[in-house]
Amino acid sequence: MSKFLSLENIEKRFPIPGKEDYVAVTNVDLEIKENEIIAIIGHSGCGKSTLLNMIAGLDAQSEGAILLENQHVKGPGPERAVVFQNHSLLPWLTVYQNIEMAVKKVMPELSASELRERVEMFVSMVNLDHAKDKLPDEISGGMKQRVGIARALSISPKVLLMDEPFGALDSLTRANLQEHLMRIQQKVKNTVIIITHDIDEAVLLSDRVIMMTNGPEAEIGEILEVNLEHPRDRVSLQHDPEYIRCREAILSFLYEKFAKDDE
């Protein structure tokens, strides 16, 4: 089987004026399968965003290669959509228009009716039909994040990259968005890489959890397989031995093997 997304021996160094380069991440080797959901977890500063930005093509690695379906990643592209923590919506456009703009840009060949159909499908997918004509300032943080997810998915990316997408939200809104994501993922089944600080979120959503050691020179410390069927139900999982095993493995990695004093 051909490879889907490969990170090959990635290192990222940042130049520091007057000093040696800061090596943020090093030796990162990872094969990600199509339709796989990967969570990346690690203490603050271990290079999670750095890694995601390189996969997004927003920043270049210093060493190594990133290949998506055998093509080198050299810059941003519509096959890799990103959702950030602070939903970067355009404030002067409505919910509908924010999604429409993305679709228009990536799929200029669509007719007016195909465009409308596609935008409406993604507005509905995140249950925002009632708010489609509102401006970002007129909706809640959780709703904004749903628009960000709909906008990212509306261009049919091969890979959805999420940098702590629910990090700024309260726990109930966060749980609600996780449900949305799981439901949508059952339908669209694309490959997802999600950065999180939240152990339960990592186990609930992902097929594998990539645990990073602390920086500088952060590396992949351990990779945990989450052997739980999708769709998952957060309530029944609480008592599932596999869920408990995964939680404990991450807790032990973060707070015993790679504990960090300043957090």
Ligand SMILES: Nc1ncnc2c1ncn2[C@@H]1O[C@H](COP(=O)(O)OP(=O)(O)OP(=O)(O)O)[C@@H](O)[C@H]1O
């Ligand atoms: N442009 C830059 N110049 C110099 N150092 C940088 C730059 N960007 C990131 N770093 C450093 O690289 C390391 C990794 O940063 P990164 O933001 O990827 O970590 P993170 O794991 O995503 O952190 P957090 O969980 O706090 O968001 C940090 O020590 C950070 O200070």
